[in-house]
Amino acid sequence: MSWLSRLKTARGSAQPLSPQAERTLRAWHALPEAALDRPHFESRYVVVNTEATGLDLERDRLLAVGAVGVDGGLLHSPDAFYAPLEPAPAEALAGLLGLTGKNPLVVFNASFNRTLLERAFQTQLAFTPSFVWLDLYFLLPSLFPEKLARPARLGDWMAAFGIETFQRHHALGDAWAIAQLFLAVQARALSFAVGTPAALADHQHAFRRKLKV
Amino acid sequence: MSTDAANLLVGASTDFLRNFSPFNRMEAEALGFLAERAVLAFHARGSDILTPEMGVPRYFYIVQRGKVQARQTGAAVVTEYASLSLGPGECFPIGAISARRPSTNAYVAVEDSFCFQISADDFLHLMQISPVFHLFCTQYIASLLNQSRQQLQTTFAQRAADQQTMTTTLGKLIKKEPVFVAADTPTRAALERMNDLRLGCMVVVDEDRRPVGIVTQSDLLPRVILAGFELARPIGELMTANPHQLPATASAYDAALEMATHGVRHLLVVDPDGILKGVVSERDLFSLQRISLRQIRAGIENAANIEALQRASKDIRQLALNLIAQGIGAEQLTQFISALNDALTRRIIVLAREQHDLIGIDFGWFAFGSEGRHEQTLSTDQDNGIVFRTVEGVPVGEARQRLLAFARKVNEDLAACGFPLCRGNIMASNPDLCLTLEEWKSRFGDWIREPDPQALLNASIFFDFRVLYGNERFGDQLRSWLNRSVKGNTAFLRMMAANALKVLPPLGRIRDFVLEDDGTIDLKKSGARLFVDVARILALRIGVNSSSTVQRLREAGAKIGVSPEETAAIVDGFNFIQLLRLRSQHLETEHEAADDNRVTPESLNELDRRILKEAFRQARKLQLRLKLDYQL
Numbered sequence: 001m002s003w004l005s006r007l008k009t010a011r012g013s014a015q016p017l018s019p020q021a022e023r024t025l026r027a028w029h030a031l032p033e034a035a036l037d038r039p040h041f042e043s044r045y046v047v048v049n050t051e052a053t054g055l056d057l058e059r060d061r062l063l064a065v066g067a068v069g070v071d072g073g074l075l076h077s078p079d080a081f082y083a084p085l086e087p088a089p090a091e092a093l094a095g096l097l098g099l100t101g102k103n104p105l106v107v108f109n110a111s112f113n114r115t116l117l118e119r120a121f122q123t124q125l126a127f128t129p130s131f132v133w134l135d136l137y138f139l140l141p142s143l144f145p146e147k148l149a150r151p152a153r154l155g156d157w158m159a160a161f162g163i164e165t166f167q168r169h170h171a172l173g174d175a176w177a178i179a180q181l182f183l184a185v186q187a188r189a190l191s192f193a194v195g196t197p198a199a200l201a202d203h204q205h206a207f208r209r210k211l212k213v
Numbered sequence: 214m215s216t217d218a219a220n221l222l223v224g225a226s227t228d229f230l231r232n233f234s235p236f237n238r239m240e241a242e243a244l245g246f247l248a249e250r251a252v253l254a255f256h257a258r259g260s261d262i263l264t265p266e267m268g269v270p271r272y273f274y275i276v277q278r279g280k281v282q283a284r285q286t287g288a289a290v291v292t293e294y295a296s297l298s299l300g301p302g303e304c305f306p307i308g309a310i311s312a313r314r315p316s317t318n319a320y321v322a323v324e325d326s327f328c329f330q331i332s333a334d335d336f337l338h339l340m341q342i343s344p345v346f347h348l349f350c351t352q353y354i355a356s357l358l359n360q361s362r363q364q365l366q367t368t369f370a371q372r373a374a375d376q377q378t379m380t381t382t383l384g385k386l387i388k389k390e391p392v393f394v395a396a397d398t399p400t401r402a403a404l405e406r407m408n409d410l411r412l413g414c415m416v417v418v419d420e421d422r423r424p425v426g427i428v429t430q431s432d433l434l435p436r437v438i439l440a441g442f443e444l445a446r447p448i449g450e451l452m453t454a455n456p457h458q459l460p461a462t463a464s465a466y467d468a469a470l471e472m473a474t475h476g477v478r479h480l481l482v483v484d485p486d487g488i489l490k491g492v493v494s495e496r497d498l499f500s501l502q503r504i505s506l507r508q509i510r511a512g513i514e515n516a517a518n519i520e521a522l523q524r525a526s527k528d529i530r531q532l533a534l535n536l537i538a539q540g541i542g543a544e545q546l547t548q549f550i551s552a553l554n555d556a557l558t559r560r561i562i563v564l565a566r567e568q569h570d571l572i573g574i575d576f577g578w579f580a581f582g583s584e585g586r587h588e589q590t591l592s593t594d595q596d597n598g599i600v601f602r603t604v605e606g607v608p609v610g611e612a613r614q615r616l617l618a619f620a621r622k623v624n625e626d627l628a629a630c631g632f633p634l635c636r637g638n639i640m641a642s643n644p645d646l647c648l649t650l651e652e653w654k655s656r657f658g659d660w661i662r663e664p665d666p667q668a669l670l671n672a673s674i675f676f677d678f679r680v681l682y683g684n685e686r687f688g689d690q691l692r693s694w695l696n697r698s699v700k701g702n703t704a705f706l707r708m709m710a711a712n713a714l715k716v717l718p719p720l721g722r723i724r725d726f727v728l729e730d731d732g733t734i735d736l737k738k739s740g741a742r743l744f745v746d747v748a749r750i751l752a753l754r755i756g757v758n759s760s761s762t763v764q765r766l767r768e769a770g771a772k773i774g775v776s777p778e779e780t781a782a783i784v785d786g787f788n789f790i791q792l793l794r795l796r797s798q799h800l801e802t803e804h805e806a807a808d809d810n811r812v813t814p815e816s817l818n819e820l821d822r823r824i825l826k827e828a829f830r831q832a833r834k835l836q837l838r839l840k841l842d843y844q845l
Binding site: 067068075076080081163183184 | 248
C-alpha cells in the first residue's frame, strides 16, 4: 500500500480522491504485468493522446486525455476514454489508468505525450506507472516507407491513409485517428513477422537507432 | 466519463453511416445499435476478408474506407457480375449471412481498407429491430431473384437454341462435314461408302470441290438395279448433273421452298466460291417446325377430334419451354399455360357437347384447385365440377344424368390429352360434384358450419373454383355468397388457419433445409401450398374475388397493411417456387418422373438454394402473420 500512503502524503490538503478513483488505482496496481509475447490478435493495446495548452514541454500544461482500446486488431467504440484534467486532475488520470490497465500504450510522438503524461501522473498520483510505449511517429515511417519515409506529422499520415476523424486536435478525436493508423500498423507489422507487442517495441528501437534519434 | 468518450465515438460512426443508404433512412434506435456494435478493422491490400472456404460468415461488413472486390468463385457464375467493387458505405455479405451459409463470393481488399463489422447475431437482431434495414436486405435478395431468373433463362435459351427456327441459315443448320467423291470414282466404291456411312445421297464434286452431281438412294432402284447399271463404271455416268444448290446464307425456309418447288429431298449448300459445305435433307427441315402461341390456339380451336387436341397438348408443353427461354416469369408463364389449357378444355367440352343432348340445361364447368387458381403446372391432374340449373321444366334429376354422361366423356378426353384423371374423383362426372347452385351453397355451408378435417381439406380445393366454360354468373353468385358467409365466421377462418399452419416451411435450425426421407423437398406440399393456403384465408377474410394466389396476396396485403415491398417479396418467393416446379417438370419430361414436384437441394446452384431458402422464409413470415392474427 505504499503507493497509497505516498499518494495521500503528496496530495496533502488537496481534495481527497473519490472512492471510485481509489478503487480504480488499487485495481490497477493489482493487475499482472501485460504479456508482451502474444500475437496482435490476442493483445490489447491502448492508444492514448493528450491535449495541452501548447507544444512547449517547459511551459505548457496538460488539458485533457483521450484513449481508445485496440483489442485483437479491432477498434470498438465503447472501449474509449476522454476526460479534461480540470476540475479533478487526479480523478481524470485515475480514470485513464482504468481504461489502459497495464497494456502497451500507443502514442503519436511519445517524446511529447509520454513526458506530459508521466509528469502529470507523478504530480497528481504520486507515481509514474510503467508502460511499454509504442510510438507511431517512428513505427509508421519504418513500416510504410513507400508512403512517407521520414517521421512526419499526424496530419500527413492521416492524409496518406485517407483517414479522417470527427475532431482534429481533440484528445479523443486524434486518438481515434491514431488508432486507425495503428490498425494498419499491426497488419503491416505482421507481414514483416513483427507479430507481438514486444516485437513492435524492438522494431521501433531498431528504427530509431538507424535514424540515430 | 468513459461513457462520454464512447458516445463521441459511436456518434462519429453514426455520422459516417448516415452518409449512406440504407443507414440514412434507418430508425434512430437501430442506427444507434449498429454504430455501438460496429467494430472497425483494417484489411491490407490483397488480403481476404471473407471467402466461401471460411464457412458461414460470422460478421457483416460495411466498408468504411478503401475498396473491396467481390469475386465469384467456383465453376458456375451465379450472378450477373463476375466481380464487383464495393466502396465506402457498401456492405456485404447480405444473402449469405441472412441465409447463414457460406458466401458464394470471395471478398478481397483491393486497396488498404477499413471495414466496420458486426456479428452475425447482431446483424439478425438489426434486421428484426429495423424495418428499413430488413427491407433493404429483402430487396437485395429480390434482386438476386431476378438474377437467378436471368440465369434460368440462359439455361433454357441454350436448350431452345437447339430447336432452331425456319429463319436459321443453312450454314448453321449443317452439322456434318460433307461426304463426296470424284466423278471418276467407280460406282461400286461410291455406293459402298454411302452404305457404310448410311447416307441418303452422295455428292460428286470436281477437283475444286464444286458439286457437279448427286446420287440419291431413290435413284438406285430405277437407274442401277432395274437398268442393270455396271457398277465398275464411274459414278459420273450415274449421277444427276447440276444438282440443286443454295448458298450457306439462305434460310431453312428458302430450302423448304426450293425442295417443294423442285420435288427434291436433298439440297447442296455451297459457300460464295461454289465449294461444297454440306447437305441439307428434308428431314433436317422437319425438326424446325416452330410452335407459336397463336398457332397452338388456332390448332386447338380448329381441332376436329381428340387426336388433334393431343398434338396441341404436346405443343403446349413445348411452348412453355420456349417461353421460359424467352425470359418469361413464373406468374405469366403459369397464366399462359392456364390460358392454353383452358382453351384446350373448352374445345374438348365443345366437341363433347356436340355428341350430348344438353337442351334445357344452363350450366357452368368449374375448375378447382390449381386450375381454379390459374396456377397449373405441367403435371396437374383434373379437378373439375359442374354447376347447373334447368330451364323449360326439365327435371333436375334427369338433367344431372345427362350432364354426368357428358362429363364422363369430357373427363376421358381430358385424360387422353394429358390431364390425368383425379385420384380423389374430384371430377364433374362424380354425381356429388354435378350440382345446382343451391346444392353447392348447401355443401359449402356444411363445411363452414362443421369444419372437420375433411371439410377443411375440401374447402382448400373447392373454394378455389372458377367457371371455365359456360355460364359465368354461377361463379360470381357462388363467390359472393361464399365471401359473405365466411367473412363474419371467425371460428371457421381460425380452423382454416390452424389447418394451414400444420405444414411448416422446410427450414432447418442447423441445416438449411429439412428434407423428406428420400432427401428431397416437396415444392408443392411444403412450398407452394403454404402460400396458397394463407392467401386463400386472407382472401376469404377480406372478400377478394380472385382465385389466384398472387392476386389474393396483393389485394389482401394492401388491405391488412402489408407494405407493397413486403408483398412483392412474398409474391417473388411464391413465384420462385412455382418456377422451380415448372423447371423441374420440364427437365423431367424426358423420363416422365412420377413426382416432379420434388427437388434435391444439392442439385440447385448456390444462388437458387439461397433464394429458395428466402422464399421459404417468406412463407414462414406469412404463416407467422396468420398465427398472430388468429392467436394460434
